[in-house]
Amino acid sequence: MKLPVSLCDQELELRNVTLRAGDKLKVKGKIPEDAERFQIDLGCDSSDLALHFNPRFHDEDDGKVIVCNSLCEGxxxxxxxxxxxxxxxxxxxxxxxxxxxxxxxVELPEGHEIRFPDRRGLETLTYVRVKGHFKFTSFKIC
Structure with missing residues (x-):
């Protein structure tokens, strides 16, 4: 059975950007009422991520959690x-x-912060992706 695709699925993918220590990425938007998850990825490309930030709103095993991870060569x-x-x-x-x-x-709503170590040791990040159930209103690198 094929599940219907939600209209709130969006993806923004940037290549050849330059992010280094001291830089910030700021994303603003709305989380739709039917959201299940969204993600913010930073790295070299989609198979080499220094940060995979993934808030989840319903997961069969864990409920409402935020998952962070890294991806090295897939x-x-x-x-x-x-x-x-x-x-x-x-x-x-x-x-x-x-x-x-x-x-x-990662600065979150309500003043909470998540820290995630740089497991990859990359001096420069060149790839940014924001994907999932998230309606963008603003995106800024500073």
């Missing part, structure tokens, strides 16, 4: 799961990802 690393997920369906949100020497600091 192989996933160990998942870092945070049970505190301040994202809510139907809400407008801002997510800011700071690139640091040690990794990433």
């Amino acid at each position: 192989c996933w690393g160990y998942e870092q799961r945070d049970a505190y997920n301040p994202f809510h369906r139907g809400s407008n949100v801002t997510v800011t990802v700071k690139v640091t020497e040690e990794g990433f600091e």
Whole structure:
């Protein structure tokens, strides 16, 4: 059985960008009422990610969680799961990802922050993707 594709599925993919320690990525948008998940990926390309940031709103095993991971040559690393997920369906949100020497600091709604280490050791990130159940209103690299 083929599942219907939600109208809220969106994808923004940027190649040949330059992100280094000290840079920030700021994404603003709305989480649709029927959202299941969205993701923000930073790395070299879609099969080589230093950060895979993935808020989930319904997962059969875990419920509402945020999963962070890295992807090296198509192989996933160990998942870092945070049970505190301040994202809510139907809400407008801002997510800011700071690139640091040690990794990433992701600023979430309600003042919460997630830190994820740079497992890849990349000095420059050249790939950004925001995908899933998220309606963009603003995207900025600074």
